[in-house]
Amino acid sequence: MNAPQRGIPSSVARVDHLVIAELVTPGVRVLDVGCGDGQLLGLLEATRGVDGRGIEISQKGVNECVARGLSVIQGDADTDLVDYPDDAFDYVILSQTLQATHRPRDVLEQMLRIGGKAIVSFPNFGHWRMRGMLLVTGRMPVTRSLPHAWYDTPNIHFCTIRDFVALCDEIDARIEKGVALNGSGQRIALTAPWWFWNLFGQQAVFLLSR
């Protein structure tokens, strides 16, 4: 296996990763929960100079991360966050993973215990395309970005932007910032109302604090 150069992303960075990177203060301690092959962590180390750690469930992902020089442990967001002490990190990131966890609420609470701030990005199930497919075909939506059939999807807890905001309310998490991206990866204007975000945001990124 060839180890890619440390910190240099292996491909052009994804828009949602760039949005997350903008939310992270340089030089802080970051835990990326569900870090995959380490693309986002690598980007954060390269562009924000963070002290980054990761948790990833797949052995393949962990091996790729370790080969990149990232500190990543094989583990599960649902069970392993309890092992971290309070305030161990400045930021805890959950990128496109919330909908795959068994207990999203517990995971969010753990993130805010471990880190002063949490960044969560997720696909918005309230997007007009989802609503349209359900309305017109009467079947669970399958799209290019969410290509799994209902019976073999890892995504077991979809939510809409409004659902997520309601959950933040319920667990007393403060929303410091929110960004919604439309289907072409462009940001939806901050001034737009929630219902507009919820209808036209294909994915959302939120910065939360306690």
Place this chain on the structure above:
Amino acid sequence: MTIAGDTESTDARTTDPTRAAIDQANDPSSPVVRFGPDQPLLLDSGTRLDRLQVAYQTYGTLNRERSNAILVCHALTGDQHVGNEHPVTGKSGWWSLMVGPGKPIDTDRYFVICSNVLGGCLGTTGPASTDPATGQPYGLDLPVITIRDMVNVQARLLDHLGIETLFSVAGGSMGGMQVLQWAASFPDRVFSALPIAAGARHSSQNIAFHEVGRQAVMADPEWRGGRYLTEDTSPRKGLAVARMAAHITYLSEQALHRKFGRNLQDRDKPTFGFDADFQIESYLRHQGMTFVERFDANSYLYLTRAMDYFDLAADYGGRLANAFRGSKTRFCVASFTSDWLFPTVENKAVVRALNASGASVSFVEIDTDRGHDAFLLDEPELFDTIRGFLSSAAHARGIG
């Protein structure tokens, strides 16, 4: 029956086994360093050793900055011959899949050191070594030693070799215990650490298995209260039984079943006797008999005891995280799904403690049915992990 991977010669040795054991202990076929009474070694037991000998092997070249040294720590029945032919058995080095030119621990790139542990029987001071006070083998007069004593001896060897900081320290099982002790005792001397299939303590079950082995040795009348070398005997049967019992714990139920099942050994039906009817019996007997050719029974007692006493958290106020507080060392912990001697949960306890102490840690659990011994075998995922971890650490350390 042919046993996969077994190339050990079964020819009867012509040399006197007692003499050979004493020779290996005093005069090994490895370089040695000797320390005299001017530098006594203080032991955890509160006693001290006035004379100490350390046998070691090295591979590769130490660079000009002295920054590329990797210390490999061997397991219970291992030795310093990590990457070369064993002088007694003629087998290839015990970790030659991992250590060598182009291997994950690449001797073209790194300078690899492996020393026989304190209490061992291949040239570092142990119970078969000659006690300078009596001119006879120590036997049970050697003080009981600990994992920390072993590590202190290794640190002396490195001082002697002029190596201040290790690029890495790596080892599996008892070797992994030494790795953890190194990181705790000498955090500034360890740039990266690779504890594999290990734990920060020996579990009650592990102590229990070791006790069975020790009792088997001591129940052999030829053990003679530990003075068998002086009395020119050898507790071969006891040590073989100890090895047979221990060997089961190094494998897994699935692997045993896959390799042997209920297959009969060179026969079509059971003999209705107590001969080795089953292949697994024959295999274990073979493991036991070949082990006694190369290992000293008293060493087995001392080293199993050292593992039993290991409890790193206990040395740091009961909190394992305290052992690694402020550590700058980069850790990579690896465990195996079918290892029931040092199961993933024990390895993860180390990972948790490292996380709690804010240390840099990576962790992989390798999916395999080969049990604890998987760390010695061809496990590509393990090799990829270690290669990647060391390469990125080398980059961070500026090793070309």
